[in-house]
Amino acid sequence: MPDPTDPAPADGDQRRPPRPPGTLRIGSIVGIDVLITTSWFVVALLIALAFGPRIEEAQPGLGFWKYVAGFAFAVVLYLSVLLHEASHAIVAKRLGYGVNSITLHFLGGMTEVDGQSRRPRHEFWIAVVGPLTSIAVGAVAALAASAMSEGLLREAMVLLAGANLLIGVLNLVPGLPLDGGRVLKALVWGASGNQHRGSIVAGWGGRITALALLAWPLVQEQVIGEPPTILDLVLVFILGLFLWTGATAAMAHARLRQRLPALVARPLARRTLTVPEDVPLAEAVRRAQEAEAGSIVTVAADGTPVGIVSEAAVTAMPAERRPWVPVSAVARTMEEGLTLPASVAGEDLILAISRRPAEEYLLVEADGRIYGVLSTADVDRAFRDNARR
Structure with missing residues (x-):
């Protein structure tokens, strides 16, 4: 019978979507x-x-x-x-x-x-x-x-x-x-x-x-x-x-x-500052502002990324509390699906975001180096702009 969807590459790690209502x-x-x-x-x-x-x-x-x-x-x-x-x-x-x-x-x-x-x-x-x-x-x-x-x-x-x-x-x-x-x-x-x-x-x-x-x-x-x-x-x-x-x-x-194809992750990525997990949030924000970075990633002692600081959580945190709260308290742990290749673009980008919904994703180079953080809000904005053209 009619088959309104088209096939895409299987992904063994893809989570099964929820059953439709009714x-x-x-x-x-x-x-x-x-x-x-x-x-x-x-x-x-x-x-x-x-x-x-x-x-x-x-x-x-x-x-x-x-x-x-x-x-x-x-x-x-x-x-x-x-x-x-x-x-x-x-x-x-x-x-x-x-x-x-x-x-x-x-x-x-x-x-x-x-x-x-x-x-x-x-x-x-x-x-x-x-x-x-x-x-x-x-x-x-x-x-x-x-x-x-x-x-x-x-x-x-x-x-x-x-x-x-x-x-x-x-x-x-x-x-x-x-x-x-x-x-x-x-x-x-x-x-x-x-x-x-x-x-x-x-x-x-x-x-x-x-x-x-x-x-x-x-x-x-x-x-x-x-x-x-x-x-x-x-x-x-x-x-x-x-x-x-x-x-x-x-x-x-x-x-x-x-x-x-015009939707490419690399130019949409925000410049990223890496900080240890135990740095106070106020200090992490100060360093990010000084470095003109639009995102913060927490790293372990060996430099391995462990979390992406949530922009929404930082905004919600009262300024007077930020010196006493570790930056890890407002960071989302790096889970499977939150790390994407910096070269991801087009349909692959949309599929990656739909498979693992989140506010931010970490973009990494082929050799593992951190390139930046991709915000879903920035992707949505670029997608709408492309759709209007």
């Missing part, structure tokens, strides 16, 4: 959390009500149990959607990308993969494997149905085959945020060498698809001989809006990403 964890596949939204129960109920009468025709006399059978079919159908999403996730992991979760929701499923693809072929294979999996499931279900006699089980296989073949084919439509849009993006990227151009072309493909879908009710009766129902109109509106907003968001994201 989701339940129902298990895991190859170490990837499988989540389900509360909206799924709504669509499962609608499927049960919609297919109940058809199940009654295949197996008369079920009464209320036809709706139970309809709900069971909804579960089986979403298990096939889970296979679709799991194929995205497994291929992404095999190509060396990080996968946070698989979520089943009202419109199908979503695989949350970190960041951007590194190569066009990676984008292609991660995207195309989902629709191919759905088509394969549909083909297997169709073969199973052909070998069965009339009855409830055969009817379930026919429905499962039709649903998966439809999901597979529709997801190959070349427009974002559908998988086919990502396939188109990969092809344009590979041909032009420009990833952002691929996103823009695929985004327009998604917009055109959305407009075609919204126009369908106007020609439905002429094409298939049946006028659109209220349910048809509602579904077309929901899907058309989903495609249009998804495509528009992808295009905006692509334009923003074109400006990311």
Whole structure:
């Protein structure tokens, strides 16, 4: 199903993000959390009500149990959607990308993969494997149905085959945020060498698809001989809006990403003063002002950085207390993720900050020397400035 996120390099030290609100964890596949939204129960109920009468025709006399059978079919159908999403996730992991979760929701499923693809072929294979999996499931279900006699089980296989073949084919439509849009993006990227151009072309493909879908009710009766129902109109509106907003968001994201290379940590770094941990805060501030340094780092006796002094904590400390408080009292201990290479820039910089949120980061050279301190506020300001250009 639609996969609105693009993959990025896996990071073994990356912390698992918190579970989105309104989701339940129902298990895991190859170490990837499988989540389900509360909206799924709504669509499962609608499927049960919609297919109940058809199940009654295949197996008369079920009464209320036809709706139970309809709900069971909804579960089986979403298990096939889970296979679709799991194929995205497994291929992404095999190509060396990080996968946070698989979520089943009202419109199908979503695989949350970190960041951007590194190569066009990676984008292609991660995207195309989902629709191919759905088509394969549909083909297997169709073969199973052909070998069965009339009855409830055969009817379930026919429905499962039709649903998966439809999901597979529709997801190959070349427009974002559908998988086919990502396939188109990969092809344009590979041909032009420009990833952002691929996103823009695929985004327009998604917009055109959305407009075609919204126009369908106007020609439905002429094409298939049946006028659109209220349910048809509602579904077309929901899907058309989903495609249009998804495509528009992808295009905006692509334009923003074109400006990311201009976001470089080195020129944003503040000049740094290093002081022992036991120096009084007032003295550390005096030395920093004298040296015209915008940040202070505490170091051990051997010069190893042990903490970054928080600008907010220094500001909050009353001036009369500063001579009696060690500078280490307002320093954040150097934890994993707070030290970044001085050369970090663009997407790598944004990912590093998002993985380990903090107010300041220590920038170090390749040989371990301290270059300076990077403030998140300075990065945000530079990011906004780049976005306005």
